[in-house]
Amino acid sequence: MPAQAEVVDVIARLALFADLSTAQLEGVAHVFEEAFFADGTRVLRQGLTGSGLYVILDGEAAIQVDGVERSTLGRGEFFGEISCLLDEPPVADIVAHGPLRCLVLPRPQVQPFLTAYPIVMFRMLQAEARKLRNTTKWLE
């Protein structure tokens, strides 16, 4: 089966891209690159410049700060967006837990992508809002 058709099928089911038409999904599959990470390999590295936005297609990843695991991410979740939006190195490592398949968008392409697909930007903002709400609850 052609790789791009597979990617379109997978991302059509992810919340981040749920509002897009098939033609738009094909556009997304075209601008993102696919990457594969073996169990235990690092995807994002704390303190290193030049990262990107990652969306998990399949598998699980751990968020580690200074070597300590803080949380895990699964299919459909994304990471690296804060580093891209602020143009700062990531403040955590992201490590593959088992085989991990992601879509990757390099930082320089994140702004053009989000402005071209405002509905994806809105879904991303919603996800950030949930994270902020949960963090605020935790602080109370």
Place this chain on the structure above:
Amino acid sequence: MAGVEERPFPAGDYDLVIVGSGPGALQLSYSLTRLGVRHAVLSQDEAPGGMFRKWPVFQRLLSWTKPYAPQQRGTRAYERYDWNSLLADDGPARCVMPALMDGSSYFPSRPEMERSLATFAERAGVHVRYGCRWESTSRDGDRFVLGTTDGDYRTRVAVFAVGVAEPWRPPIPGLELAAHYGEQTSAESYADKRVFIVGKQNSGFELASGLLSWARQIIIASPSPTKLSVNTRTLVGVRARYVQPWEDYVLAGGVIILNAAIEEVTRLADGFRVKTRSSALRDLSELGVATFGQSRLPAQTPFWESATVPGIYFAGTLSQGAAGLKKYGIPSNSGAVQGHRYNARVLAHHLANRHFGVAPQRSTLRAEDLASFLLAEATRAPELWHQRSYLAHVVSLSGEVVDEGIAPLTHFIDAGGPDAVAVTVESNPAGDLYPAVYTRRAGAISEHLLEPDPLYEFESPSHHVALAAALEGLLPEPVRAGTAKTR
């Protein structure tokens, strides 16, 4: 060609088997032989050269070799200007390409490249069993069994250097009616025809360039806008050699470039059906070799071993499957000879050490020479210039200052180890080029990006000051005296 009775490597048991006879396989075989690792090389072709025995379609390469360059021909520093010669440590196999070029272009012709690879194989004594087609792969205990047209080869370690997996064809209904890049024939056959090219990367623009003087009209289309290498400042994008159709388009000369998805292709008149191709990786996926992306590249560790099947390695353009850091999305040059020839040499050392107990040759440095050594490497080392942010020169700093040689940068960053420093060359989206220094201190990695320089001279006093700050506290105290020696 040698007679059948002279063909090397009959079917049987081998420590290591390489499949392929393109630049990746030839480089790896040469480097393994220098390290004393016995191995067999098998190829379905009749002669060395791999893809260069046929392609590029219009018979001239995208990678240059400058016969006259700022560095002396035949030196290590000259390799930065010669993207096409395979690497020999010494002797007549070194720096083969420039002497074979006729001077009409600094991009060698396809026949010149084919001759260069054949000359390298001959002068370096690289032996290959030609006409031996790899057909299947299976396991037998701790061995892989490679089934071929000449019988079974059993081996502990298998390296596949068979080129990128398969010609990529977008999933567009009816596109199978069109000829793929790999099936193109003569430009003359397009005389006075309207030609629609799907795809805006180098192969699409190479075809358009070659057909400019023949086609009645050329339309180039794909969903994404054209990227030009002169704008991206990397090898991502259409190379300047093929930009003529773009100029034709912007000057309204007749070429049309569309940003559009192609929905369907149907046959209207004469056309020809293209046979479906099986994957170049044959049955490796059945062994568990994971692949990814459009080209179905095998997923790999930093040392080009399958991420899912230990003992299976990749060389040549397939080594792109080990992506490295890919900072800002900028890829390595592992898809081209000037990049993957260095991967092959590093892989040979890794295989020799890991599987055959060949101890790496290391030399010690005087601590007071470390900064000058690292900055000289950043300024001149061809490995770091051709494989930016991908290969690095590593020096370990536990007690002695030891030159550990060239290594994959992601391995240095992720694998842990004693205190050490690695230097490479990196670039950013603005096009700045600068040395990047990574220090490992009590297991923790820090990144230090030094200043760019318009002339790419990184040995200035200010670079020394910045590097000294990055290395502070890492060097053994007091600074040891003594001369460099090999151990």
